[in-house]
Amino acid sequence: MTDSFSTRADSVSAPATRARPVVPSDTVALPEIPKALYVGAGGTITMRGALDSADSVWAGVPSGSVVPFRPSHVRATGTTASGILALL
Numbered sequence: 001m002t003d004s005f006s007t008r009a010d011s012v013s014a015p016a017t018r019a020r021p022v023v024p025s026d027t028v029a030l031p032e033i034p035k036a037l038y039v040g041a042g043g044t045i046t047m048r049g050a051l052d053s054a055d056s057v058w059a060g061v062p063s064g065s066v067v068p069f070r071p072s073h074v075r076a077t078g079t080t081a082s083g084i085l086a087l088l
Helices: none
Strands: 019-021 036-041 041-051 055-061 065-067 071-076 082-087
Touching: 036 041, 055 065
Parallel strands: none
Antiparallel strands: 019 082, 036 065, 036 082, 041 055, 041 071
């Protein structure tokens, strides 16, 4: 399969080329900081931004949405959304 964009530099604003399931944890950081998150089933997500020193709570995240936020952690406590994918 050819990829016309394979010689282009990747950036945070470029489309993701990989997706990995997110397992919310109160102690374990994400293995890689994603470009964004995809939310399968909506709800609340408690997460910490890659450059933040405190968590933030994102309430009312709709099902099927892409959250343009680069978290280092997605917490189990306070997160009710599910089917979350890290877009890398």
